[in-house]
Amino acid sequence: MTLLYILGIVFFIVVMVRIMNVINLSEELSGETPDEQIARETPINAMGLLIFLGIGLILFFVTIKAYMPYMLPEAASVHGKQTDFLLDVNFIIIIAVFVLTQIALFWFVWKYKYRKGEKAYYYPHNNTIEVIWTVAPTIVLAGLLITGLKSWNEITDNQRKDGMNVQIYSKQFNFVTRYSGKDNTLGQSYFMNISDDNPLGVKKEAAAMDDKIANELHLVVNKPVMLHMNSQDVIHSMYLPHFRTQMNAVPGMTTTFYFVPTITTSEMRRKLNNPKFDYVLLCNKICGVSHYLMNMKVVVESPAEFKVWLAGQKNVFAADSTLASGSATTQPLTIN
């Protein structure tokens, strides 16, 4: 096998050397000066660039049209609708700039290609033009900036209290969810409390007694949710592409993301005409060998369906267990 590779490489080199010799010889025989050669070859390459531009632009729009159906479907959250709109506005502007500048670039190369004996136009600078094309992008960018920041501030406003509190707990290589129950308050969790029957390290306190733990993320349609992300080992990222939502889960801190899901799973299945469709939560920060397998099913449903589902989930602590007195962190540690 290795021999075959080596033979292949040697063969390639021998063939290339032969081709080179032929090319060099024919160039010598033609008796062209370097200037004449360039005068002959430049238009060919310039034409090539023009064809590349033409075919490239056609393919650009053809592929956009062809691949559009494979892109993420319409946003299933309130803020997602807004950022999708902004994304479209941004795309329209940058595609316009892209097309115009690429055309100018390749067209000028063709138009002003080498003409023997002629001279270029000596034009070292023009302050007016330079000011114009500094100010114009500044204005456009300022517009994009202001609209972008406006929705950024709305999305990241975590003073809102009306969301259902849900913890998304990540570890190599799966997610676990914890629902805050009737009191809408999550009991605190701490890594020192982790044990076989308390995998999230939840502190035994009043707020935690009605908390429920699950292996799917269920959300109520049109009801705000406040996700609280934690990680027990390395950085993970909670990525909900259909809701245009993403936030890292970092050991030692709690990050949050507030949003409102707007389309139920069954409605989305209907819209996409795909009865097998499911929303998904993906890990989107490299976290180890099975990073690519780390995901969780997400379901958006009606309040009634949600109630039924939640009732079927396990409590973090069995109902009859008593509240621990004092700090739960006084448990003995084992450190290897």
Place this chain on the structure above:
Amino acid sequence: MDTIQTLHESHAADAHHTHHHEHEQTFWTKYLFTTDHKVISKQFLITAVFMAFLAMGMSMLFRLQLAWPDVKMPFLESLLGQWGKDGKLDPGFYLALVTIHGTIMVFFVLTGGLSGTFSNLLIPLQIGARDMASGLLNMLSYWFFAGSCLVMFISLFVESGPASGGWTIYPPLSALPQAIAGSGLGMDLWLVSMIFFIVSSLLGGINYVTTVINLRTKGMSMTRLPLTIWAFTITAILGILSFPVLFAAALLLFFDRTFGTSFYLTDIFIDGAPLEHIGGSPILFEHLFWFLGHPEVYIVILPALGLASEVISVNSRKPIFGYKAMIGSMGLIAFLSCIVWGHHMFITGMNPFLGSVFVVTTLMVAIPSAVKVFNYIATLWRGNIVLTPAMLFAIGLVSFFISGGLTGIILGDSALDINIHDTYFVVAHFHIVMGASAIFGMLAGVYHWFPRMFGRLMNKNLGYIHFWLTLISVYGVFFPMHFIGLAGVPRRYYANTAYAGFDNLVGINELITVFALLSGVAQLVFAFNFFYSIFKGKKSPQNPWKSNTLEWTAPLSDVHGNWPGEIPTVHRWPYDYGKPGHEDDFIPQTVPFSATPGSNRPDDH
């Protein structure tokens, strides 16, 4: 002016000194432990070419995996052994390949390779100096670079595998061998290699800046410097400011790994037990890393833009449009690039207001970048354009810089970044704007200055073939990646099979891989042309592209000290191409205004 003059004189004096030693050189001092900047630049270039092929080979392997995740490829087993068992690429090794590919491309090829080659070659030759300010530091700079390449290469062979946490090596993943096998010995070697690399880069950078400030020949004022030199100098300053921060980041990570400190680690429960580390912050590492990491992408692209400025002006036979605006925008880009690092961290839980500040600074970088693009296009306008292979690559650079820069506007907008952060959209963006652009700039530089390095020309026809295949395949690889990203596919995934929603992207992935393989073949054409021409290329004339700059006045036969006699004096800026009233369409910098009465203009300098 006075200082320049005295420097020039003292410099001319030690020229004699250097000359004296030339006969005593052995193979060792001439080709290996040399202090001659021209030889050092070749050392950098050839090392970088080897590293580039290594990293490219890796990308072929993981592209094969992404396109055909279910197909067995027996050659993988013969090539990779345990990492390719049964013809399947190991998922851990996939991550290792991605990590080392990114590290090599960014640091070894496009930082060490690009700046090392062209700063070394062009700074002394274009400013009219006998050599770098310190030949010794320069030699050390190369040997630290070679050492760091070697350590990185060795790390490929350790049993637990090379570093696998991504080129950004975020802890805790990179700090804990329990978290991923690559964070064992492989990660230690990665850090050692990086520390060598930083030393090399600092030694080089300090030398470049010192040389440009002190050793310019008579008449070479700062506003008569070619844009290449401006680009290299600004790049070097940027590196000097930001690499020490990476050094600190790497050192603290090394402490956390080796001595049990807790700079980046806290609240970790792994392998069934809590760790002792308390009080660190993984986010601190991200701040330190990106404080270098973002300037780093400009350290990669600025020299390429500098090379392109020169190549485009020479081959348009026209002065670069807006010389001072070009310098100003490079300076502004460099300054702003130091205060935008947070755009890599919008969704780490960073304070949203801080996020907004980084959005503002990030979008501001787009302004000087746009000015540069417009100036390139204005330079082509009404030119007399000669399409050498170097010029074709420079035009390719501008095209990629536009395509990739525009998507940066979307990524820099925090509200939009939420949904595309860490997806393939990002992979597409940075490959185009920093990978493809910078590689095209580097290739333009190689084709253009090859005669200056080796005294011979590269074959033009192979150059054309190389250009066309590369242009088509690079767009073919990276344009479709935007769609995969907009479909929500995360990067650093070994396979996209775990979520059914990605099943219909298989076709796009196959298309990308086919183009990736094509781009690999195209680079073989280049490699052949490069090595063949070093030995057998056509002898180059003294000034093959009819350039104005000083490097083409020094004999191509490589004299130690660059000019056999006195160093030439400079009388004008480097961009007098196509000047009306002068017979030729170029006036070298050494020609005094008194010799060109017909073409002088009031704004000449």
